[in-house]
Amino acid sequence: DTAVSQTPKYLVTQMGNDKSIKCEQNLGHDTMYWYKQDSKKFLKIMFSYNNKELIINETVPNRFSPKSPDKAHLNLHINSLELGDSAVYFCASSPQGRVGEQFFGPGTRLTVL
Amino acid sequence: AQSVTQLDSQVPVFEEAPVELRCNYSSSVSVYLFWYVQYPNQGLQLLLKYLSGSTLVKGINGFEAEFNKSQTSFHLRKPSVHISDTAEYFCAVSKYSGAGSYQLTFGKGTKLSVIP
Numbered sequence: 001d002t003a004v005s006q007t008p009k010y011l012v013t014q015m016g017n018d019k020s021i022k023c024e025q026n027l028g029h030d031t032m033y034w035y036k037q038d039s040k041k042f043l044k045i046m047f048s049y050n051n052k053e054l055i056i057n058e059t060v061p062n063r064f065s066p067k068s069p070d071k072a073h074l075n076l077h078i079n080s081l082e083l084g085d086s087a088v089y090f091c092a093s094s095p096q097g098r099v100g101e102q103f104f105g106p107g108t109r110l111t112v113l
Numbered sequence: 114a115q116s117v118t119q120l121d122s123q124v125p126v127f128e129e130a131p132v133e134l135r136c137n138y139s140s141s142v143s144v145y146l147f148w149y150v151q152y153p154n155q156g157l158q159l160l161l162k163y164l165s166g167s168t169l170v171k172g173i174n175g176f177e178a179e180f181n182k183s184q185t186s187f188h189l190r191k192p193s194v195h196i197s198d199t200a201e202y203f204c205a206v207s208k209y210s211g212a213g214s215y216q217l218t219f220g221k222g223t224k225l226s227v228i229p
Contacts, residue, residue: 004156031214041201043157043219050212090156099145099164100207100215104156 003027004105006091012111013081021076021108023091031055032074033102034066035090043090049074081112115140115206117187119220126194127228134189134223136204145207146187147217148178152200160202163187174198199227 004025013019025032033056034046047066048056054066063079074091091105120135138144148160161172168180178189187204201222210216 031212041151041222041224043203043222045216045218048210048214048216050214053212055212055214056210056216092156094214096213098215100147100162100205100217101159102157102217104158106156107154 004091004093004103006089006105006108008108009106010109010111012113014113015081015083017081018077018079019081019110020078021089021091021110023074023076023105025072025091025093025103025105027093027095027103029093029103030071030096031094032068032071033092033094034074034076035092037088037090037107039087047074047076078110081110083112086110086112115142115144115208115218117146117204117206117218117220119202119204119223121223122221123224123226125226125228128196129193131192132190132194132198132225134202134204134225136187136189136220138185138187138204138206140185140206145215146178146180147205147207148172148176148187148189149203149205149219150174150200151203151222157203160189194225194227196227196229198225200225 031050033048049068052068088107092102094102126132146163149157163180204220205217207215
């Protein structure tokens with residue numbers, strides 16, 4: 001019973017392509033997040049949604065667009081991929097009111113060639 | 114603005130030896146502090162958290178951390194490490210971001226390598 005799942009696990013693509021990463025959580029949480037982890041393991045939040053509403057939108061190029069069709073899903077679409085987009089992208093979710101307690105997915109390793 | 118600084122990027126330690134991973138925070142308001150662990154090729158997992166109350170916090174896998182307000186520190190300790198503790202450890206601070214959700218700001222991580 002996977003709590004937070006992401007697909008695909010690996011994604012290799014060419015510069016300029018458009019790709020999507022999907023995230024689903026079966027924990028009943030209200031809030032979901034996308035993080036980017038670079039090659040030095042630094043983790044930075046990109047977006048947060050609460051019950052399909054955008055809460056956090058950090059300084060991220062507008063080529064990145066999150067979409068939340070329902071509160072169990074948060075997808076990340078990336079247009080015109082660049083070399084610098086290569087990273088591991090993590091989805092996470094958290095229960096309402098539980099300070100800082102987040103449950104992470106296994107990550108999607110994106111490689112842009 | 115809130116931030117955390119992890120003072121060591123890598124910590125090698127022999128199996129069954131004690132370990133301390135250091136974290137300092139910066140905040141002008143009340144802080145909520147966390148340690149997360151990332152095992153190789155996996156997502157992050159919560160080890161322990163400090164919200165208020167007792168400054169000594171116990172977490173999973175035998176880890177504990179002590180909140181020290183005067184030194185603005187939240188160091189992670191384990192009295193005897195195992196090979197399975199080899200992982201990346203992240204200190205984090207949380208702030209309210211609205212609609213019942215809390216944003217985490219992570220340190221740069223400390224890679225703990227346990228040597229047999």
